[in-house]
Amino acid sequence: MSDQQQPIAGAAATRAASSKFVYVAAAFAALGGLLFGYDTGVISGALIFIQKAFALSTFHQELVVSVVLVGACIGALSGGRFADRFGRRSMLIFTAIVFIAGALICAAATDVTMLIVGRAIVGLGIGFASSTVPLYISEVSPASARGWQVSLFQFAITVGILAAYLVDYAFAASGNWRWMLGLAVVPGAALGLGMLALPESPRWNAQRGNVQKARSVLAKVRGTQDVDAEMREIEATLTQAHEHGRISDLWLPEVRPAMVIGIGLAIFQQVTGINTVIYYAPKIIQSAGISSASGAILATAGIGLVNVVMTVVSMWLIDRVGRRPLLLTGIAGMAVSLGVLGYAFYSPAHGHNFATVAVVTLMCYVAMFAISLGPIFWLLIAEIYPLRIRGSAEGVAAGTNWAANFLVSVTFLTLVETIGASWSFWLYAALAVGAWIFSFALVPETKGRTLEEIEAAWRAKKRVV
Ligand code: BGC
Numbered sequence: 001m002s003d004q005q006q007p008i009a010g011a012a013a014t015r016a017a018s019s020k021f022v023y024v025a026a027a028f029a030a031l032g033g034l035l036f037g038y039d040t041g042v043i044s045g046a047l048i049f050i051q052k053a054f055a056l057s058t059f060h061q062e063l064v065v066s067v068v069l070v071g072a073c074i075g076a077l078s079g080g081r082f083a084d085r086f087g088r089r090s091m092l093i094f095t096a097i098v099f100i101a102g103a104l105i106c107a108a109a110t111d112v113t114m115l116i117v118g119r120a121i122v123g124l125g126i127g128f129a130s131s132t133v134p135l136y137i138s139e140v141s142p143a144s145a146r147g148w149q150v151s152l153f154q155f156a157i158t159v160g161i162l163a164a165y166l167v168d169y170a171f172a173a174s175g176n177w178r179w180m181l182g183l184a185v186v187p188g189a190a191l192g193l194g195m196l197a198l199p200e201s202p203r204w205n206a207q208r209g210n211v212q213k214a215r216s217v218l219a220k221v222r223g224t225q226d227v228d229a230e231m232r233e234i235e236a237t238l239t240q241a242h243e244h245g246r247i248s249d250l251w252l253p254e255v256r257p258a259m260v261i262g263i264g265l266a267i268f269q270q271v272t273g274i275n276t277v278i279y280y281a282p283k284i285i286q287s288a289g290i291s292s293a294s295g296a297i298l299a300t301a302g303i304g305l306v307n308v309v310m311t312v313v314s315m316w317l318i319d320r321v322g323r324r325p326l327l328l329t330g331i332a333g334m335a336v337s338l339g340v341l342g343y344a345f346y347s348p349a350h351g352h353n354f355a356t357v358a359v360v361t362l363m364c365y366v367a368m369f370a371i372s373l374g375p376i377f378w379l380l381i382a383e384i385y386p387l388r389i390r391g392s393a394e395g396v397a398a399g400t401n402w403a404a405n406f407l408v409s410v411t412f413l414t415l416v417e418t419i420g421a422s423w424s425f426w427l428y429a430a431l432a433v434g435a436w437i438f439s440f441a442l443v444p445e446t447k448g449r450t451l452e453e454i455e456a457a458w459r460a461k462k463r464v465v
Contacts, residue, residue, distance in 0.1 A: 019223025022149070026137045028194030029092060030152040032129030034187045035099050037160020038167075039122050040068065042184075044279060045168020046177040053177070054112045066410060067116055068123035073402035075127020080135070080395020082128075084245055087208075088136040088391070089200040091128060096192030098125040100185050107182030122184070127402060131395040134382035139201035139390075140221050143450045147318035150382050154375035155311045160187075161278060162304040169297065203451070206234045207387050233452040234387075240459060243388040250393055254459050258384040261442050262397030268435035269377045270404035272334055273428035274369050276412045277303065277362055287421065288344070288358035299359050306363045310370035322447035323376050324439075330372020331436045337365035338429035345421040373435070377401070383446045386455045 043065055051061055083091040102125055105118030133153050141149040171180050202221065205214035214234070218227040243249035250259055277284065281303055282296040290296050317326055341361045344354060385393035415424045446454055 019221060021223065022140055022142070022145075022221045025140050025198050025221065026149045026152050028191065028198060029133050029136045030156040031187050031191040031194065032092065032095060032133040033153040033156030034160040034163070035184055035191065036126045036129050037157035037162075038164045038184055038187065039099075039102075039126055039160075041161040041164030041278070042168060042180050043068070043119075044282075045165070045172060046180040049175040049177040050115065052175075054115070056112060060112050060116075062410070063116055064112075064119055066406060067120045068126065069402055069406040069409065071120040071123020072127035072130065073399050073406065075124035075129075076131045076402055077127070077395050077399035079128035080131035080391040080393070080398065081247075082391070083132045083135060083204075083395075084389065084391035087200050087204050088132055088139065089195055089198065091132045092136060092195045093192055095125055095128040095132060096188050096195065098122075098128060099188035099191070103182055103184040103188060107178045107185075109178075118181075125188075127398070130378075130402070131391065131398040134378045135391055135394055136201055138379075138382035138451065139203040140217075142222065143448055143453075145319060146383070146451075147323065147379060147447065148315040150379045151311065151315045151318060151375040153378050154370075155308070155315060158304070158307040158311050158370065158374075162301070162308055165297075165301050165304050169301075203234055203387055206231075207238060211235070230450070233450060237387055237452040237455050240456070241386055241388045243386055245388050245392070247392060249389050250396060254461065255386060255389065255393065257442070258458055259393060259396070261384060261444075262381045262393065263400050264438050264442070265373070265377045265380060265435075266397045266401035267404045268431065268438060269373045269401060270408050271428070272331075272369075272373065272432045272435055273338065273408065273412075273425070274366075274374070275405055275409055276424075276428075277366060278307075279409060280412060281362065284362065284421075285355070285359060289355035290359070302359075303363055303366050307366050307370050307374075310367040311375060314371040314375050317371070318375070318379070319447060322445050323380065324443060324445045327372045327376045327439050327443060328436060330368045330370075330376075331432055331439060333368030334365055334372070335429050335432035335436065337361050337368060338425050338432055341365065342422040342425035342429060345425065380443065380446065383451060383454055384444070384458070386458070387451070 047061060047064065050056065050064065054060075056064070079091060079095070082094075098121060102118050102120075102122035105121060106115060109115035109118055134150050137150045137153065138146055167180055167183060171177070199217045199220065200213070202214040202218040205211075205217060211231070215227060215231055218230060219225050222230070242252060243255070249255065281300040282293075285296045285299045286293075290299060314326060341358065344357045344361060347354065381394045381397040382390075412424070415427075419427070444454075444457070449457075
């Protein structure tokens with residue numbers, strides 16, 4: 001970034017105070033995260049009953065679970081591009097409609113084909129949400145609070161996962177899987193109605209040439225008419241941009257390093273094993289020696305709660321200590337926890353102590369993920385890309401995340417069968433070491449910077465430190 005730009009950007013950053021309105025906007029958009037968490041979490045408890053209702057084969061069960069991840073991958077890749085073309089707000093309204101349609105089709109399914117179609121549609125909704133929600137929040141938030149406001153998305157994901165465990169538990173006695181899947185209509189409707197009342201992102205407006213509209217939205221979300229500095233900064237960024245919004249722009253020399261970071265973190269967020277814990281926690285806990293189903297479910301709910309609470313801790317820290325210290329500390333903690341977990345499964349004495357060590361270690365692992373790779377991946381991919389291609393670039397990173405999620409989820413049980421639990425966890429530990437080195441070497445610090453300062457820094461081929 002040139003010295004000339006520094007004072008303008010700095011002034012905008014300090015002047016950009018928050019109005020209450022921005023909290024409302026962030027909270028409603030974050031409902032997309034709630035649906036993401038709920039819809040990925042709910043199937044574990046519902047599947048037992050669905051399997052009975054339709055006499056599903058193992059193949060069909062796997063399909064019901066994994067078609068969501070495939071849908072999410074396609075949704076994320078296309079959703080980001082649509083958000084660049086049609087706007088973030090329109091895309092979020094459309095996302096809500098997709099979620100509602102998917103939930104209704106699942107709840108009313110009369111056969112397995114209808115259920116799989118419903119789950120694929122829900123997957124598309126999750127994908128759309130994962131590429132558009134962080135984008136929208138990052139573009140309405142002031143630089144000083146962008147970290148925790150975008151992390152509301154991850155917070156909502158963790159609440160959604162916990163809510164899914166609880167709803168599954170509540171309906172377990174009656175076995176009413178239609179309610180389990182259908183309840184997602186409620187947050188879906190809230191997301192749609194909320195977004196109808198909220199404005200389009202000021203940055204997207206500016207990028208489309210609607211400068212007046214951009215200014216008036218900015219004044220509304222900042223709660224002041226004094227938005228000249230921030231507007232000047234946004235307009236200056238657009239003048240300097242070489243991108244035209246084409247897919248080939250994603251590999252321009254000034255965009256490429258950010259693409260490598262987004263794609264790399266997307267892969268590392270998944271291949272360090274988080275969803276083996278989120279999706280298979282009861283199985284892992286049972287194999288560690290807690291044999292009763294209710295004990296395993298309770299321990300799973302405990303893990304879900306740790307995930308929520310530690311995400312809040314991360315949100316409290318993220319704009320204070322910055323992204324890099326949290327990311328590096330958390331990934332190091334994940335690597336250590338995974339190492340210990342592998343060792344716990346290695347020891348031949350599977351007594352009560354062993355089960356306790358395994359559960360506590362799983363909790364430490366989730367806690368470390370929740371302060372680092374969980375929220376920070378979604379935050380960084382909403383911050384580091386140039387405005388003109390932000391949606392498409394974020395979509396590629398989010399889509400890669402879903403593809404990696406799919407790969408890890410479908411290989412976990414086979415991996416454990418082939419090389420054993422210990423070596424599986426040690427493999428994830430080794431990948432966590434790789435994630436640490438990657439983050440240490442490449443991830444920039446974006447704390448307190450405006451999106452325009454971050455963009456200018458890439459153009460000047462500098463890290464934002
Ligand atoms: C990940 C999900 C994961 C969730 C767990 C998200 O950041 O993308 O795959 O299930 O965190 O909290």
